[in-house]
Structure formats: C-alpha cells, structure tokens
Amino acid sequence: PTASASSVLNLRNQFWTSRGIAVLDVDYGGSTGYGRAYRERLKGDWGIVDVEDCVNAARHVISEGMADGERAVITGGSAGGYTVLAALTRGTVFKGGASYYGVSDVAALARDTHKFESRYLDWLIGPYPEREDLYRERSPLTHAAALNCPVIFFQGADDRVVPPNQTEMMVDALRGRGIPVGYLLFAGEQHGFRRAETIKRALDAELYFYAALVFRTRLEF
Template sequence: MAHGGPTARSTVLGTASIAFWTSRGVGVLDVNYGGSTGYGREYRERLRDMWGVVDVADTALAARRLAEAGEADPRRLAVQGHSAGGWTVLASLATTDVFAAGISSCGVTDARLMAEHTHDFESRYLDGLIGPLPETDKLYEERSPLAHVAGVTAPVLLLQGLDDPIVPTPLAEAFRAELERHGVPHQYVAFAGEGHGFRRADTVARCLELSLDFLGDALGFVPAPAGSPA
C-alpha cells in the first residue's frame, strides 16, 4: 500500500481495510516512503521536487526486500493506493518491473492537468513536489504516469468517483484510454455521487470486493474465506 498525501503517513494502527486483506490470507506492507511526515525534516524533504521518483523507488524497494526475505512471493506482488498513492501505483507499474498488478483509487495520472484543474486549496501544492509552473512544465510531463503507459505490462484496476474535485474524472478516463490503446488488461469502475474519498458504505464494500476479485484473477489465486490466516 502507498498512502495518499503524498506528504501524509501511514500509522502503526490497524485499519479495517488492512484487516479485510489479512483476514483473507493476503499479506499487507504499508509503506511510509520518503516525504512521509513523522520522521523529521530531512526525511520529509526527500520528496521535495522528487514526487514520482522517491515514492516509487521506496515503495518498489520495500516490496522487493520483503520478497528477498522470503516473506512474499516475488511473482505475486501487487501495489495499491488512493489519490497520491494512486499516482505512486501507476508510476510504479509504468517504470518498474516489481509489481504484477496495481489498484489505483482516484489516482493522479497527469500532474500538469491536476495543477490546472484541481481545487484552490491544493492549487500550488505541486510546486514543492515537482516544481513551479510554467518553468518546470516539461518535468510535469516526464513524471506523469500518463506519459509512460507504454511501460505498463501488469493489469490495472482503476476506481474513480465521478464527482471528484481534486482528481477530476477526465484524468482517470485519459489513463484508461491509453491502457486500452496499448492493450494493457484493465478494469475501470466509476461511482456516481462519490468524490475524492468514497463515503457510502455500499461503494466502500464494492471497491473491496472488486479489488479482491481483481487480485485473485491477476495473481492466480482463489481468495480465502474471511478469517483465514495470512
């Protein structure tokens, strides 16, 4: 899992979503990649101007090391994230060969379009993560997963709220169109009435069910019943 933010953090506390996976026999690694808060200023500033590089490298390295330690099957590693975590998911699939599947929920696909269309509260957020516009326009394009869809070979599940004001729906649909153009196996599921964070209980449950079925198909396993040991 790659948390959103991206300058937020995952906590050591258990969550219902993690319990959903572990209770069905799926191991979870929740990564606080460089830039995450809570580890001091130097660690936080690792992500300055390096979003799409440091987060991807740290997430891939954490998964690879877990496999090298014998704690995970290197052929069945998947990556999941929401919002900025979805950006890390898509960039990881496009630029590394570590993961065999990816799940992006309301993920950022094009940093340039996000900077143009996102809400006012985050209108200058990317200045410190990639660089100021228009001076670094080329860098925005180079970092964006949408520019590297040709590098994606693993199947992708895209989940999107149709009323998302932070990562507007056209960003997800543009990525879906590129996946289709490049022949990458994928599913795209959009939810009417949902924004950047899915709120309705039926939507949350549906996303978990879709994600479990997707990983079962992508990684070649039959999901264990709830309560199975990890």
C-alpha cells in the first residue's frame, strides 16, 4: 500500500480514458515520494487513512462537477483491492467497485500469507495476534453487511500472497445477501496477472460489469 502513481503512460488508465471514463489515481497517505511524514501517515492506520483519502478525493471531484456522483466506481489490486472493499463497506460515495486479488480478512492474511510479508501487517495495523481486535475491525469481511452495491472480483488461482479464500469469503458473504457480484478465477495466475489474455479478459469484464449494473448504459465502441 506504499507505492505511488506516476505521470508516465499507464495502459490500464488508457483503457478507461479511451472509453470516455475519467480516472482519478489517488496517492493516499502512505504513498511513497512525498517524504517520511506522509509515508508514515499509514502506520497503524491501514484501512482508515487510505479509505478516507480515496473517499474525500472522489467527493471533491464530484463536488467540482468533474465526475458523475451517480456513476463513481472504485478499483484496485492487492492492497488496493483491500482499500476498495474497505471503502465500499464504509460509505456510499462509490456506486460499485472491482477488487483484484484484494484482502477481505486481514487476520486470515496474517496467518496465511507467505513468510516474506507475514510481519508487514504489524506496521500497517498492529502486532498480531496481540491486537486481533484491530484486525477484525479493519477487515471488510467483518462489515460485509454494510456493502450494498455491485462488486466484481478477480483472483489468481495460484496466488500465495493473497490466497483465493480471501476473495471467496467476501464473494460468498455478498451473494448470500443478494448483492450483484461477479467473480473470475484465473487458473495458472498468481499475485498480479501476467498473461495478456487474462489482463484483457479482466478489463473487459470489469467494464461490462459497470456498464450493466452501475452505468446502466449500452456500450458502443
């Protein structure tokens, strides 16, 4: 969650803007490139600072007339997928979203993720299991009953960083409540899709999911 956007050509953003959809790429608190104090805004507050910054950024562009508040959606992968789910469970500014291999249960992630990142969550949230209460509170799965908009999920079947059960727990919780959900599981893909055909299929599915359930418009390109 401490990466940042850049001004170089981004083909994913190009996919959306070339189809008439505006993109706001948020460097929320914790993003690199803005100094130590900005980076450390996220310390202990993952799931709070990132969500608040994304929500406030969206509210700003909507209030300025730069975006349609009835068709605002949020998308992200990995830590960004977690921010997507957390934002959708804690407000109504976004009318839909897409989670790419995102985290739904941070306590389960602390137990199940690979060894290299197993203690990273201590910095982002707090020591585990000593602060398991915080982990439950920060987990989108805990607040799934508050999510009431369409969501589409994308997951690699061989992902060892964010295992497929992270996506499937949230999918099951939402489908059990009748929330419109899409779920694409890609065999042979790990954490971050690598195959061109996977990336294309995922982007097309995300676009058509939004068009049908959020934008409510026919696509003609």
